Amino acid sequence: xxxxxxxxxxxxxxxxxxxxxxxxxxxxxxxxxxxxxxxxxxxxxxxxxxxxxxxxxxxxxxxxxxxxxxxxxxxxxxxxxxxxxxxxxxxxxxxxxxxxxxxxxxxxxxxxxxxx
Numbered sequence: 001x002x003x004x005x006x007x008x009x010x011x012x013x014x015x016x017x018x019x020x021x022x023x024x025x026x027x028x029x030x031x032x033x034x035x036x037x038x039x040x041x042x043x044x045x046x047x048x049x050x051x052x053x054x055x056x057x058x059x060x061x062x063x064x065x066x067x068x069x070x071x072x073x074x075x076x077x078x079x080x081x082x083x084x085x086x087x088x089x090x091x092x093x094x095x096x097x098x099x100x101x102x103x104x105x106x107x108x109x110x111x112x113x114x115x116x
Contacts, residue, residue: 026106033103036086048086051079053108056101060092 037048051069055076058064066076083091090096 030103030107030110033099034107037083040082040086046079046082048079048083049104049107051076052083052100053104055080056097056104 034049037052040046041048047069051065054068055065058068062073062076066073069076071079087096087100091100
């Protein structure tokens with residue numbers, strides 16, 4: 001069993017976003033930001049959300065991202081192209097990339113909270 005404890009300092013920025021009084025705002029933010037990817041993954045059994053999470057975790061380094069995902073570099077490039085076609089050409093621009101990174105991290109944290 002893995003210890004799932006965390007300090008408040010570690011997630012302070014995210015704690016505000018999980019305020020139950022602001023749940024609808026968070027849902028709207030996540031939906032507006034990630035819904036095209038989530039829908040595509042659900043329809044096609046793909047892993048675009050996981051791919052972008054890994055891409056940002058590895059600071060956009062394609063070789064490390066492909067290695068972390070255990071896929072060929074060409075597979076990664078195809079996934080990133082597909083994500084770009086769903087999100088729009090500006091998804092790598094600094095402000096948009098930050099928005100995506102935050103949404104992906106919050107989506108992941110929510111998933112962790114939902115697991116037993």
